[in-house]
Amino acid sequence: MAVMRVNPTRMELTRLKKRLAVARRGHKLLKDKRDEMMKKFLELVRSNKELREKVEKMLMEAHASFLIARAVLSTEVLEEALMLPKESVSLEVSTENIMSVDVPVLDYKTKNNDSGDIFPYGFISTSGELDGAIATLSEVLPHMLELARKEKAAQLLAQEIEKTRRRVNALEYVMIPQLTETIKYITMKLDETERGNLTRLMKVKDMMLEQAHQFEAKLYQSDGA
Amino acid sequence: MNAGWVESLFNGNVLAVIGAALAVLIAGLGSAKGVGMVGEAAAGLITEEPEKFGQALLLQALPGTQGIYGLLTAFVILNRIGIVGGGAVTLTTAQGFLFLFAALPIAIVGYFSAIAQARAAVAGIGIIAKRPEELAKGITFSAMVETYAVLALLASILMVFGIAI
């Protein structure tokens, strides 16, 4: 693992140690976040799947009855019946924060409150099969909006999870080892310097001792002569 | 002047001729209408399926017989009173009326039976439109009407021959 290019000083060491501590804590937090998000995501996906199946089933039903209506009525009559819609839907989009992810919230309002009052056509020239199709479609709309919301939330959450995972990995496999290595390097460097100093001091001490001996010896020699 | 005109109208011979004329006229009218009607129907069929011409023609001819019966009756009357075939006789007014009334069965029955037969024949055209193989049945139904025309003819002829001159 590469070592950062830093000056192996004590000050740097303290700074790096602090950073490592932060990184470790961050790593733990992010890991927790990731796990929690995974849990939420799985929940979301499960309910999403259920909803999706339901919506698909309803749409298939609507499609089937629409098909029959289409078979029984001529195109002109059918399209005339649906030319002008009776119901209008307004949609408001706001956001909700789940685990620091802004998921959209769809809020829809229909113009009419009466759910039986959605048929824009008369009952004389059209087929009853059309009623079924229109009713199912109008029933499926809230579910479809809910599904859209859930799918978008799942998508956003998945992105966020991916991002968090990358961060966790970066911390775990890059940042923290790098910091540890650098700290180790600085410590070693500092120890090395320390040892160098010690050796030097010991040498100086030896030299000083020698000098002191030689001086004595000289003194002794000169005395002997 | 006026009385002479009435007298000549009630002359026996004139009345007999009127009878003969009526037999041809009314029965012939019926037949003409009938044949025309079946002809129209046949034309409708032929527009779509020209190969059925022969069959349709057979049916069309059926209501034509009443006209012939009318003519036959007229011929017999004229023969009896001698306008045709010579030997002219003078008829009393009563005898004239007898001839006139003797002609009526074929005239009137002929007219209505021709039209009734034509309707049956039109239905027959309907049959051959759907099932050409059932032509014989269609003709039979239509021909049943003929019975009454024949009966009327019979009555008329018997009467004409029965009138004593």
Place this chain on the structure above:
Amino acid sequence: MSSDTHYAYAVSRVRAIERKMLDKQKFDRMIDAKTPEEALKVLTEAGYGFEDSEQGNVYDYERMLKEENKKVYALLQEIAPQPEMFDLFLILNDYHNIKVLLKGEFSGNLDEGLLLDFSLIPPGELKIKLQERKWDDLPPMMKEAIEETIETYNRTSDPQVIDLILDKAAYAHMLKQAEASKNQFLIKLVKIKIDLANINAFLRVKLLKKSWDYLDKVLLAGGTVDKKIFMQNLQSPLESFVNELSRTPYDKLCQEGLGSLQSSKGITHFEKLTDNFVMEYVRKARYITLGIEPLVAYLKAKETEIKNARIIMVGKINNISGEIIRERLREAYV
């Protein structure tokens, strides 16, 4: 002598044409066809198609059916001694055109492809009349209905009123026209249609659990079944409604319809029964040799045939099983 003898030509021509109509075997062949193309071929063999022998693609079937419908009217107008008798059946198309034009105007988006050109008043003319609000020379009933529709829509901006008012007017107009023809067969036919439309609408309103008020707006006038019967039975169980109708010609129809509504077949089956009912009535014309009846019967038979052809084609294109298609097929005339 009645005037029905004028019909000799027309009737026998129609009888000859009826032979070429699609019968049960041909419908079976269409249903059992492996591809939509094969089913379409049966139709082309039966004389469907375009004037200029243009080879139709499978998805053109809708245009082909429309063309066929037009051809039927053209033929009847051509051969009938009193073509104006068939105006009766074109009235619905006029009202359809009015609906399309008004809805187009209100939504600002008019699709002229939805206009039907076999109608009393050519759609182009009608369009100009409506645009310029110059409708004084339209039939009074039509004119009043248009005025009422525009006024009501402007007040409520509810698109349903367009259909409600114009449907009512269309059938009233039809009945008036039938009565003017003094032909009992036609009058009765229109009345049957009104009754059946009312019964059908009643059932649908009932299924949707709507109010009396609403039902009152939907029901057509002029039928043989009294409006009161519908109104009284809106909230009571279906059985009592069926009981009320037990003394009308619709007894059997309602009994069977009740069964199908209670089982899973639903309203589709009932609608099929009503179509069959009309067919049965019209079938009586088989035994009438002269008169307008066989021509009307042919027209209705052709309409049913076209409906059946559409059901099969839609089914074939969408890969629906033969069983389901057969369940929905109307009884053929021939």
